[in-house]
Amino acid sequence: AIQLTQSPSSLSVSVGDRVTITCRASQGISGTLAWYQQRPGIPPKLLIYDASTLAIGVPSRFSGSGSGTEFTLTISSLQPEDFATYYCQQFYNYPFDFGPGTKVDNK
């Protein structure tokens, strides 16, 4: 199975900050990576698929990049509703595993 790691595991930021989260795969996965946002008590929300394609309705402050084994999720200017946990997930091989998550909280 492909292993996904995320860094950092958590970060404390302020509204307006630029946030960057990295996801690394144990082997090349081309661009078959998605990013999700999850707030407590509700299901995850799809942000990005195919590494860089913004899902419908997702604000343009979110962006994704990368290919192969290293990927990045960037929030250009963090908004109050963006405090959440972010997960990467691969579709290159079965099982469709998720990364361990990055918790973004208020400094």
Place this chain on the structure above:
Amino acid sequence: QVQLRESGPGLLKPSQTLSLTCTVSGGSISGGLYYWNWIRQHPGKGLEWLGYIYHSGTTFDSGTTYYNPSLQSRLTISADTSKKQFSLKVASVTAADTAVYYCARVGVSGGRYTGFDYWGQGNVVTVSS
């Protein structure tokens, strides 16, 4: 608007079989455009993909399934396309199966998956004697 809703028990005893159903509204579960998935989340932990079922929509298609190898021996996913429902069974549950269970849809476009774009609200399952 597509909506998914899980239904099933909230409490089971060890060794029992967990049965959950996901009812889809606002769209069909056959037709070959989407894969219908089960994903779970242990308390305070990350997400674990369990498996999917896919229906091409052809007359005699009974559905194609794929399971997470780590749990494959205990999982069964099936579907009733006429009711727009798909189901998950987990056999011989233990406390380690305590989790929130989600159903979710993933689309395919140009041969590539387009992410889990619709999710149910989750069904909390506790396994305890």
